[in-house]
Amino acid sequence: MKKILPFILLFFALSSKLTAQTKIQFINTNGDPPATISKYIYSHFAEHLGSGIYGGFYVGDTSRISNTNGVRNDIIAALKIMKIPSLRWPGGCFADTYHWKDGIGEKTGRPAIVNRWWGGSLEDNSFGTHDFLNLCELLDADPYMAGNIGSGTVQELADWVQYVSTDTKNPMSDLRRKNGREKPWKVRFWGVGNEAWGCGGNMTPEYYVNEYRKYATFMTDWTNSDKLFRVASGANVDDYHWTETLMKGIPKNMVEGVALHHYSFVEWSKKGSATNFTEQQYFKTMKTAWRMEELVTKHSAIMDKYDPGKKIALVVDEWGGWYDVEKGTNPGFLYQQNTIRDAMIAGVTLNIFNNHSDRVRMANLAQCINVLQAVILTNKEKMILTPTYHVMEMYNVHQDALRIPVSIQSEEYTLGTEKLPAVSASVSKDKTGVVHISLTNISAKNAQPVTIDLGDGKYRSVTGRILSSAKLQDHNSFTEPDKIKPNVFKGAALKNNQLNLSLPATSIVVLTLN
Known part of the structure; x- marks a missing residue:
């Protein structure tokens, strides 16, 4: 019996490992x-930088x-x-x-002028207000302009x-017309x-x-105050005193959003x-990415004290991965490559924002092209889409959809003595009634079995x-532009209003339920 006991214990240990799974309900x-997942959570950032x-x-x-x-047509x-x-x-x-x-x-x-913040390069101002706002029109995107109060x-x-x-007769609208633009752009943010x-x-x-x-x-003449969405410069990471001071000190009719920055x-x-x-560096990076959950929760709790009706948005208008610049590039230009690690940052972070969409109503990935966690990299006439681009494109099914709340009991991603939730998820229903589930498995080594209880909904099919x-x-x-790109996922089984699937290590999966 003494000889058999270790084998029995080993059997049960292995069985429990094999049956361990993430449960989502x-x-x-x-x-x-239900809260709407604002499309503006999927916004971007373009600075005069590098x-x-x-x-x-x-x-x-x-x-x-x-x-x-x-402006480049391919972009x-x-x-x-x-x-x-x-x-x-x-x-x-x-x-x-x-x-x-x-x-x-x-x-x-x-x-x-000299761009004193970013590399001391010469800024010739050839890309200005008209260029930016016309770009936004080409993109069908709303401009969000940062004013200079420094x-x-x-x-x-x-x-x-x-x-x-403004479209009324005044010196500024006259100056705009003189510069070739008859009608205003109507900037809201x-x-x-x-x-x-x-x-x-x-x-x-x-x-x-x-x-x-x-x-x-002085930004408004009070006849158009309801048309402006003014964002106060908010906290650096966990400066909760900053958020409390703003919420206490700014009248509620003077602010529509409070910012937060975290990298x-x-x-x-x-x-x-x-x-x-x-992998240790990867784990540390994912730990700081997961910290967004804590930050959003605690800053939102402070805002709830002063704004229980949640009229003021939490605007995370800078977020993303930040590493050393690529060798041979200007340190002040913040040019970095973009790996599957960045896709994991994007997947986890967007799931957090979606699940807090009652308060988080805008977020801006830093930055759009060639800077930090870019979605696009260029080299002269060449252009590549990064893994982060593909996550943003896959997740765009959540834009302006109704959030379906979920409970998640995730298995853990363990490295040494530290642990993180391996799986994050968010769910929404679009205007046509189609349900989308976005799942991210950050574990660097292990696939994650996942069971999803679909509640009272009745679904006929699943694709992914x-x-x-x-x-x-x-x-x-630029030599392998399509090394990482989305593929069809056929690993989800739908039966008795339950989904079962296995998420491969370091993967993003987006499911569509009809």
């Missing part, structure tokens, strides 16, 4: 109105690369397929050094709002400064509240390579798409 809301604008979006109208008024087409809902511009840190009147009128007469003035920002949004706690002025939250109130007052990385002072990293790759370090390059 649709939650009945008992008639409570080759994000120049050499990214903008090549000039004399370029041999196919373009519309200087326009790709972003429209991805369904980009909004684009934030001109920064970032650059916003609080940007003077918008330098970027209007004849391009040959525009003054140049080195700018109240009058300057008030004039910018009038220039782009405005950031009142950026990172006021840092590059936007190193302000205290108490000081910023008063600055915000001043600027927000995923190995260590802030030692970020490591974007492509040459260990998957994004995955053999190695964590795999990425698309």
Whole structure:
């Protein structure tokens, strides 16, 4: 018996490992109105930084690369397929050094400045207000403009709002017409400064509240105040005092959104390579990505104290992975490659935002092209779509759909003594009644068996798409542009109103239920 006992114990240990699985259950809301997953959660960010604008979006109208008024046509087409809902511009840190009147009128007469924040490069202002807003029209995307309250003035920002949004007879609309645009663009989203706690002025939250109130007052003539969505410069990661001070100090009729910034990385002072990293570095990065759940929950709880009706949005207008720049590139240009690790960051983060869509109603991935966790990389006439692009495209089925709440009992991704939830998920029902389930398995080694209880819904069929790759370090390059791309997923079985599937290691799966 003594000899047999170890084998029995081993058998039960192995059996329990084989039967362990992630369980997901649709939650009945008992008639409570479901939250909408705002399409603006899938927004993006384009700063005057490195080759994000120049050499990214903008090549000039004399370029041999196919373009519309200087903006690359292949990028326009790709972003429209991805369904980009909004684009934030001109920064970032650059916003609080940007003077918008330098970027209007004849391009040959525009003054140049040094981009002191990002590499000390010369900014010639050839891409300005008209170029950006016309780009947004080409993309069918709403512009989100960040106002300069660091080195700018109240009058300057008030004039910018009038220039782009008013149709009445006034000096700013006359100036716009003189510069070739008859009708206004009607810009709704405005950031009142950026990172006021840092590059936007190193302000205290108490000081910023008063600055915000001043600027927000003069941005509107009060006849169009309901048409503006003003976003206060919010907290850096876990600065909960900042959020509390803003919610306490800004009248509710003067603010529509409060920002939050959080990046995923190995260590802030030692970020490591974007492509040459260990599983331990991967785990650390995913730990900071998962921290978004804690941050959104705690900042939302503070906002709930002062705004129980949830009228003010939490706007996570900078998020994504941040690593060392690629070798041989300017350190100030923040150009980095994009691997399956970045797809995992995107999958986990978007699931978090979707599940908190009652409060999170806009988020902006940093950044769109050639900077940080970009969805597109360019090299002269060449363009590639990154794994992050494919996640954003796969997940766009959630845009403006009704969130279906779920409970998740996830198996764990373990490395050494540390553990993280291996599986994250979010679910929604679109306007046609079709249900979409997005699933991310961050485990670097193990597939995850998943059972999904579909509640009271009646479904006839399931189809799916998957994004995955053999190695964590795999990425698309200009020589292998399609190494990582979505494929058909046939591994989900629907029976008795239950779904069973196995999620491969480091994979994203989006299921469609009819």
